[in-house]
Amino acid sequence: MSLPHPSPDPARPTLFSDEAWVEVLSAMDRTYADLVDYQERLERQNAELQEMRTFLTAILSSVSDVLIVAGRTGQVEQVSRSVLTLTGRPEAQVVNAGLVELFAEAQRPVLAALLQGVREQRRSASLECDLLTAEGMEPLELSAAPRLDERGRVDGYVLTGRPLGALRKAYAGLSESHDALKTAQAFLVRNEKLASLGRLLAGVAHELNNPISFVYANTHALERYAGKFETYFAKVQAGASREELIALRQELRLDREVANLREAINGARDGAERVRDIVEDLRRLSSDGAGEKVAFDLAETARTAGQWVMRGMKQPVTLDLSSLRRVEVLGRRGHIQQVVMNLIQNSADALEDRADGRIRLSLGAEGDRAVLVVADNGPGVPEAVRASIFDPFFTTKPVGRGTGLGLSISHKIAEEHGGSLALIEADEGAAFRLDLPLAGGVA
Numbered sequence: 001m002s003l004p005h006p007s008p009d010p011a012r013p014t015l016f017s018d019e020a021w022v023e024v025l026s027a028m029d030r031t032y033a034d035l036v037d038y039q040e041r042l043e044r045q046n047a048e049l050q051e052m053r054t055f056l057t058a059i060l061s062s063v064s065d066v067l068i069v070a071g072r073t074g075q076v077e078q079v080s081r082s083v084l085t086l087t088g089r090p091e092a093q094v095v096n097a098g099l100v101e102l103f104a105e106a107q108r109p110v111l112a113a114l115l116q117g118v119r120e121q122r123r124s125a126s127l128e129c130d131l132l133t134a135e136g137m138e139p140l141e142l143s144a145a146p147r148l149d150e151r152g153r154v155d156g157y158v159l160t161g162r163p164l165g166a167l168r169k170a171y172a173g174l175s176e177s178h179d180a181l182k183t184a185q186a187f188l189v190r191n192e193k194l195a196s197l198g199r200l201l202a203g204v205a206h207e208l209n210n211p212i213s214f215v216y217a218n219t220h221a222l223e224r225y226a227g228k229f230e231t232y233f234a235k236v237q238a239g240a241s242r243e244e245l246i247a248l249r250q251e252l253r254l255d256r257e258v259a260n261l262r263e264a265i266n267g268a269r270d271g272a273e274r275v276r277d278i279v280e281d282l283r284r285l286s287s288d289g290a291g292e293k294v295a296f297d298l299a300e301t302a303r304t305a306g307q308w309v310m311r312g313m314k315q316p317v318t319l320d321l322s323s324l325r326r327v328e329v330l331g332r333r334g335h336i337q338q339v340v341m342n343l344i345q346n347s348a349d350a351l352e353d354r355a356d357g358r359i360r361l362s363l364g365a366e367g368d369r370a371v372l373v374v375a376d377n378g379p380g381v382p383e384a385v386r387a388s389i390f391d392p393f394f395t396t397k398p399v400g401r402g403t404g405l406g407l408s409i410s411h412k413i414a415e416e417h418g419g420s421l422a423l424i425e426a427d428e429g430a431a432f433r434l435d436l437p438l439a440g441g442v443a
């Protein structure tokens with residue numbers, strides 16, 4: 001814009017031409033328009049700046065993590081409100097203080113070295129550091145990043161820190177309840193073991209009682225016979241006459257008692273053998289947990305399992321074992337016996353209020369598998385719980401009666417044997433199918 005030149009002598013007014021005036025006026029107009037434009041831009045930028053500041057303040061006051069902005073020399077420029085809350089210091093005391101002074105004295109050299117590294121390598125770094133607080137210290141998971149200016153030079157630091165105290169407390173709480181849960185679980189597993197041991201012992205006690213009383217009765221008889229023979233031999237020693245001895249022999253019925261003697265001995269031996277067999281069964285049940293898998297007759301094991309559960313039972317239940325035929329499987333006999341006992345016990349529990357309760361075991365071979373089915377005529381498993389019955393601790397029985405572990409343990413044992421255990425469809429009641437690998441492969 002070229003304005004008309006004023007006269008060099010101010011005392012002498014100069015006359016401008018019309019064109020010159022027009023030019024002046026339009027120049028003023030333009031300048032004014034420029035000014036308005038500039039003013040508007042300034043206001044817009046001010047508003048933006050204000051918005052940005054509000055935004056930043058909102059962030060700084062709402063983040064729960066620690067946020068510290070520091071300058072190149074490490075003096076604090078701005079902090080989130082959480083820093084003031086944690087340290088219990090007013091903003092004026094924190095801002096402009098040295099950044100490292102906010103932290104525990106012993107850690108300051110490490111922190112200073114870390115910041116130097118951040119500056120030199122222009123890379124973030126992190127460490128665990130204790131922020132000095134009103135109550136003492138708060139451990140922080142601290143991460144420091146370089147703050148760059150518009151030319152990309154390091155102009156300061158941005159530090160973020162996650163307070164670990166609350167987190168640690170939460171972790172400690174979590175691990176405490178985890179431990180409590182584990183203890184409770186171990187307790188329940190032990191309970192189930194004790195419960196099955198209890199059932200087993202009830203059966204064993206009953207089972208042992210018979211042969212033992214048999215042995216007792218026979219020893220009593222043997223004692224009586226011994227008395228008679230002693231009387232007779234005393235007479236012989238005393239030199240009794242032949243006639244006297246014959247009479248005594250008849251009186252004491254010695255000839256019949258000799259035969260009875262043999263019977264009593266056989267009886268006592270049978271009883272003792274039965275006791276030995278039971279002990280042998282028990283030994284097998286308890287000792288083959290970690291042992292090698294062997295071939296054994298599943299029918300026999302199922303029969304033993306059935307007998308033992310039945311003996312421990314109070315209500316009358318018919319146990320039908322007539323369709324058990326010899327099938328050799330490969331596995332740990334004691335464990336499999338435990339599975340069959342669990343299944344029969346569950347059926348027996350389901351039949352508790354019934355007078356005509358019936359449990360039927362059937363065994364056959366399909367391909368290379370032995371298939372044992374335990375079926376009962378109880379109420380069956382309701383649709384709603386079918387999916388849960390194999391879950392550990394799932395039980396529909398009252399507290400103290402069921403632990404909900406029987407089926408889950410049984411399922412695990414079946415799988416460990418390369419077999420399976422499943423609830424199958426049945427016309428009435430419930431039916432469980434256990435399949436196991438045959439000892440000799442395909443039947």
Ligand SMILES: Nc1ncnc2c1ncn2[C@@H]1O[C@H](COP(=O)(O)OP(=O)(O)O)[C@@H](O)[C@H]1O
Binds near residue numbers: 350376379381430431
């Ligand atoms: N023969 C069955 N008839 C009906 N319900 C059964 C039968 N067997 C198992 N169940 C159901 O499965 C649940 C889980 O069985 P189990 O794991 O042996 O635990 P528990 O016998 O301790 O309850 C039982 O509580 C019962 O509801």
Ligand SMILES: [Mg+2]
Binds near residue numbers: 342346402406407
């Ligand atoms: Mg059970």
